[in-house]
Amino acid sequence: MNDLSAVARALEECRHVILCGHVMPDGDCLGSAAALGLALEARQKRVTLASPDPLPDIYDFLPGAERFRIGEAGLDGDYDLFMALDCSVPARLGALRLLLDRPLTVVSVDHHAGGDANFARYFYVDPRAAATGEIIFDLLQLMQIPVTPDIAACLYTAIVTDTGSFRYQNTTPATHRRAAALIEQGADAPLLNTLLFSRKSLLHLRLLQAALANLNLSAGGRVAWMHVTAEMMTSLGAREEHSDGLIDYIRSIRGVEVAVIFRETSPGQFKIGFRSKERVDVNKLAALFGGGGHVRASGAVVAGELDRLTTQVIAAVEKAVQEAWTE
Amino acid sequence: MNDLSAVARALEECRHVILCGHVMPDGDCLGSAAALGLALEARQKRVTLASPDPLPDIYDFLPGAERFRIGEAGLDGDYDLFMALDCSVPARLGALRLLLDRPLTVVSVDHHAGGDANFARYFYVDPRAAATGEIIFDLLQLMQIPVTPDIAACLYTAIVTDTGSFRYQNTTPATHRRAAALIEQGADAPLLNTLLFSRKSLLHLRLLQAALANLNLSAGGRVAWMHVTAEMMTSLGAREEHSDGLIDYIRSIRGVEVAVIFRETSPGQFKIGFRSKERVDVNKLAALFGGGGHVRASGAVVAGELDRLTTQVIAAVEKAVQEAWTE
Incomplete structure (x- = not known):
């Protein structure tokens, strides 16, 4: 069942969540995971950030970037909830797909078309979303978790990278309106754009x-x-x-x-x-x-x-x- | 007096307007002039589009691109209103600044800081606007002229080029919201972005x-x-x-x-x-x-x-x- 409220409820009920993006991580899965992690910590949840592969240098500025556990290092932990972000199929979880064999509540939020979210007990997949970061934006609104400037920076990064700076076909009016809100919530867009796009060697x-x-x-x-x-x-x-x-x-x-x-x-x-x-x-x-x-x-x-x-x-x-x- | 309503009134009262951007024209001055030209024609005004210098090839797709009179060719006409767009000082009008010596109503709309708009009888300068196209967006709203897909394409072009695809510091939440509205009003953003950014010579x-x-x-x-x-x-x-x-x-x-x-x-x-x-x-x-x-x-x-x-x-x-x- 494609249900964002069910995802929200599962998160409300968890104690220690591991948030994981996909192999060869990009700005969307990293920004989405980091944003949601910060938000859930504000709700007194214990949060572990994980990535199957190391983070590209370019994302070193993301709040929480240094906290990601890489590859199998993410497997150790007394998690009761495993959440996949931006992963259309379990294979994209790399080494962390081993967590699917454990007695954890599995949740998935994604925006890819043609994936298979059935590996998750609760999931929300919206192919009209330009980025998983757009869905996380809505999820935080649904959970009534305030968006801090750090969270806004993470979500702006997710959206701006997955839309090619709002150039790709996936960009909708709602994408622009979410970007507007994120800037108001403290995302320093010029700085983020410089960090993302103006650090060519x-x-x-x-x-x-x-x-x-x-x-x-x-x-x-x-x-x-x-x-x-x-x-x-x-x-x-x-x-x-x-x-x-x-x-x-x-x-x-x-x-x-x-x-x-x-x-x-x-x-x-x-x-x-x-x-x-x-x-x-x-x-x-x-x-x-x-x-x-x-x-x-x-x-x-x-x-x-x-x-x-x-x-x-x-x-x-x-x-x-x-x-x-x-x- | 910095007054957009006065600009609107002057345009309402004119018969034949010449709309002119600046030397070395860019997406903002051309898109703004083309958009306003289409809008004023919908109000039964006679419109001449002018540019001190030839249009860069990249803007050939703009609705109205072929109508721009280049340089002195713009001087011939029984205009009763001369409007400068995106020009901070008369020198930026090139050959067309000669029109300032004629008994015309002169109007200026611009977003540059530190210019001198006093060459115009009615003007509106807003340095917080990311593009003159943003001001034209507001002007059309003020004049209650519907934004057609062609007008939306022109204004989207003005905004996306002057903000470096929403990356520059001048981009505000309002910029994103105007972009959202323009897409809803028919601007084909993916196509426009391809035309603007993937046709390098x-x-x-x-x-x-x-x-x-x-x-x-x-x-x-x-x-x-x-x-x-x-x-x-x-x-x-x-x-x-x-x-x-x-x-x-x-x-x-x-x-x-x-x-x-x-x-x-x-x-x-x-x-x-x-x-x-x-x-x-x-x-x-x-x-x-x-x-x-x-x-x-x-x-x-x-x-x-x-x-x-x-x-x-x-x-x-x-x-x-x-x-x-x-x-």
Whole structure:
């Protein structure tokens, strides 16, 4: 039964809750868990925050960030309630799914479509919510727990990251109104945005500069690609995380439908990233090279020589683009 | 007298209005003018849209974009009302400031601090508004003119561009609530965001690549700057609009407080752009060089030799940063 009141009641009745997001945590699951944790502590509940995987550095500012127990470290505790946030299926809980085998009340709140919340006794899933943070916003209202500036900061983070700064299709009028309320409740939006989006490393830009030097377009500008070699990384002193997001720059080029990046992780070993805008299913494209992902974002890991690899991959991309325009 | 009702009354009484934004037009002045133009036509007013400079390609989708008369072409017309939008001083009207010498009713609506609206008989200046588009939103409400989907798209564009997708300090709860209303009134936000932010020209990235090659940091990484020379533009075949937004890349570097870009618009003539994150008032900084703008975004136009200019400007920036950290 999709019932937020039942979730609220279960939380009211618990003694020690463990709040857990998903593997490869993002701003939504972390911000939602941290916000709810602070709120429940105001209700004198004992709260443990957990994450299957370590937190990305970028979320170090979140109130409560340092309290997350990582992976199996979360398994130790006399919890009577286990709550999953932003997890569509148990597999997304990583090591913490072992908690499902214990005699705990299991609760889930999520906004993904097509998941299976039946692993939880009480759950609320709303695919129209842009972020799980939106549901937590409503849950706190339902439980009449005041939103402190710290809670507001966590929920604002959840919403702004999952909506791509209110740009994605999931953003609704209600999303904007919740953001307005969170700012009034003390979320320092300019600061949070700076922390989230304006802490790029200089090496990231240096790598971008180097990669743009080999940027190529084909198929009348519908396909764009570039590469980052191990040598480029070494000569700049860059690590893999510095190349994260490079593909977004070429995806944003006018007219480009598919963007591809070749990242050499060790000599002769490449991670290929694919992004598309509107028509091409890059999940299928990545599958041709043993990879996978989503319709608009995917990847594959391949071994080979860059030139030959590029020729082979880009030919497949061009074919997919051609098919997408003749369908 | 700062009075939006007086502006509304003047518009109600006019017959043929010319609506004009500022030199180097942006999403706010264009979206505001286009929105108000559509609204006034619904009130049976004759409307001419004008812009001192050509519209950047990126705004080609705005309802009414093709109607803007550019530069002196706007001077011909039997206007009885001249309205400036988003212009803090007459100089920002470019060639169209000649209209101020005619026996027209002059009106101004703006959100810049520290301007001089006295060139207008009726004006409304609200520096707390994130965008002039927010004021136009209120003006239409005051005049009880229904917001059509086209008007909503124009105003959403004005707001989303001037707030950096709701990230900048100027974004208020009211900004988010107006965005919510505009989406309800028919603004297709995901489409508008794609049109605005995922149609970068290839030349923009080429110019970025070239500019990053001269990127410099000082003051322990708190100041970052780069330049685009006329020669760089010419050799790439780039136009001024292709350099728009370059400053945002260096502003987003971790640790940078003030970002500065020097753009050579003609040999020996530079536009300097300033951006800050949290502490430094770049409006004051720009004023040192005869320019102005906002606390977090400003600009100035100066003549000189690049090296000397850079030394001079960066020294002033470093001084401002030092002061901001010792206050």
